[in-house]
Amino acid sequence: MADPAQSRLPFAVVALALLGLVGAQATLWLSHFYAPTQITEGSLWVVTPDRGAPINLYESYRIFFVHLPAAYATAICCGLALVGGVLWLLSRKPAWEALVVSAAEVGLFTGAIVLATGTLWGDYAWGSGRLGSGWNWEPRLTTMLILWLAFAALLVVRRAMDSAAQRSALTAVYGVLIGPLYPLVSWAVKLFGQFSHPADLSGMMSAPEVRTVRNVAQLGVLAALLALVALRFAWNRLAQRVEQERST
Amino acid sequence: MSAPANQPAFLPAFAALLRRELVVEWRTRALVSGMGLFALLCVVVTGLGVRGLPTNETFHRFVLAVLWVCSLFAAIVGMNRAAQADQRRGLFAGLLLLPHDPALLFAVRLCTTLALLLLTQALMAIAAIPMLKLALLDQPLMLAVVPMADIGILAPGVLLSSATGRLRGGEALLTIARLPVAVPVFLGATGATDALQGGQGLAAAQPHLLLLGVCDAMFLALGVLLFGKLSEA
Numbered sequence: 243m244a245d246p247a248q249s250r251l252p253f254a255v256v257a258l259a260l261l262g263l264v265g266a267q268a269t270l271w272l273s274h275f276y277a278p279t280q281i282t283e284g285s286l287w288v289v290t291p292d293r294g295a296p297i298n299l300y301e302s303y304r305i306f307f308v309h310l311p312a313a314y315a316t317a318i319c320c321g322l323a324l325v326g327g328v329l330w331l332l333s334r335k336p337a338w339e340a341l342v343v344s345a346a347e348v349g350l351f352t353g354a355i356v357l358a359t360g361t362l363w364g365d366y367a368w369g370s371g372r373l374g375s376g377w378n379w380e381p382r383l384t385t386m387l388i389l390w391l392a393f394a395a396l397l398v399v400r401r402a403m404d405s406a407a408q409r410s411a412l413t414a415v416y417g418v419l420i421g422p423l424y425p426l427v428s429w430a431v432k433l434f435g436q437f438s439h440p441a442d443l444s445g446m447m448s449a450p451e452v453r454t455v456r457n458v459a460q461l462g463v464l465a466a467l468l469a470l471v472a473l474r475f476a477w478n479r480l481a482q483r484v485e486q487e488r489s490t
Numbered sequence: 491m492s493a494p495a496n497q498p499a500f501l502p503a504f505a506a507l508l509r510r511e512l513v514v515e516w517r518t519r520a521l522v523s524g525m526g527l528f529a530l531l532c533v534v535v536t537g538l539g540v541r542g543l544p545t546n547e548t549f550h551r552f553v554l555a556v557l558w559v560c561s562l563f564a565a566i567v568g569m570n571r572a573a574q575a576d577q578r579r580g581l582f583a584g585l586l587l588l589p590h591d592p593a594l595l596f597a598v599r600l601c602t603t604l605a606l607l608l609l610t611q612a613l614m615a616i617a618a619i620p621m622l623k624l625a626l627l628d629q630p631l632m633l634a635v636v637p638m639a640d641i642g643i644l645a646p647g648v649l650l651s652s653a654t655g656r657l658r659g660g661e662a663l664l665t666i667a668r669l670p671v672a673v674p675v676f677l678g679a680t681g682a683t684d685a686l687q688g689g690q691g692l693a694a695a696q697p698h699l700l701l702l703g704v705c706d707a708m709f710l711a712l713g714v715l716l717f718g719k720l721s722e723a
Contacts, residue, residue: 385673395669411720412654416667
């Protein structure tokens with residue numbers, strides 16, 4: 243068997259990582275120098291929680307170029323955890339366990355970005371244009387926090403398991419349990435009242451320049467996400483092989 | 491895998507195991523005393539915390555949500571103690587040797603803890619009605635909401651406790667693992683309670699009841715399918 247420590251990253255992973263980096267730089271540049279401050283009159287207004295007069299978002303909407311793709315990336319991680327869990331339960335192949343763990347690790351990262359940007363923007367927009375009103379218990383952001391905690395719980399609990407077989411089984415089962423949490427995040431606005439989160443951010447970002455930047459951002463984040471999952475997957479597979487070598 | 495020819499039927503085996511669990515509990519009263527005492531303490535502590543506040547709508551909504559939090563943690567106390575008692579005595583390994591699908595054990599454990607949690611909640615309601623000035627008996631639909639929420643709260647916990655019960659510090663791990671998963675059920679339970687107790691009627695409670703129904707169906711199915719895989723690992 244080839245020494246896992248000597249194995250190299252596939253070209254595709256390196257290419258995806260580079261694409262992610264380029265996408266991030268392009269998004270930063272485009273969102274500041276290409277996307278306009280004032281879109282079509284009224285297209286980026288938001289209703290405040292007390293249903294008071296709408297405020298204009300001015301520059302603050304640019305945070306959506308990070309927030310929205312990161313939210314999609316977290317959804318993909320949730321799906322990967324579910325798929326990995328189901329496939330491990332069907333086949334018991336260690337690679338699927340590694341996929342669940344990698345998805346949870348990357349989901350923890352992208353989820354943190356969603357929470358940070360969402361809190362910051364919500365604080366400004368729902369605090370009627372002021373910062374410092376704090377966490378506002380907006381349903382979608384709160385359910386995203388729950389999903390983030392579930393990712394963290396998976397990583398904490400599996401670390402406490404002594405037996406590799408138990409750890410694999412618990413990881414797969416928990417991956418399956420996490421999967422259905424993302425629909426709750428999507429459904430939260432309908433279920434708990436719109437409060438002030440826009441039901442569909444993409445509708446608000448339909449101006450041509452904004453749409454272009456959003457597409458570039460999504461492409462970049464998707465590439466970065468795939469590269470990160472692949473990197474963590476390679477790392478977790480390596481850890482599995484080392485553990486296997488030690489136990490034999 | 492085909493079932494052994496001499497395998498006893500599911501229902502008699504389920505009834506025998508359920509009876510065994512309830513008899514053990516009746517003799518020791520270990521779970522119900524722990525869960526009940528915890529719930530009563532929660533009511534008293536909540537009452538102390540909200541003393542002097544005007545008993546308006548906000549007060550009632552807050553107190554009802556707190557009672558659901560108490561139920562959530564009472565369920566954790568019960569599941570932890572049940573899982574650890576069986577693991578300590580080696581009973582769980584013995585039960586897994588039964589010529590039945592391990593889903594039988596999941597069903598028995600779920601029904602036992604459900605019965606005990608309902609009993610605990612009845613005690614909690616008896617204490618909360620006079621102490622917290624709640625009109626809990628006005629809405630008969632709550633009799634459906636409570637067991638629906640309890641099943642959703644307990645099912646993932648029973649599933650995960652089969653793995654965490656064997657670990658040192660398993661209680662804390664079970665709490666960490668199941669709380670995020672049980673939150674949708676908690677949201678459904680508090681939402682439905684809020685709508686019904688607030689007098690908004692069934693129409694307002696319907697989305698929350700739907701959420702509870704979906705969570706129950708999903709967690710029951712996952713429990714039945716996965717309990718064996720997690721226990722035998």
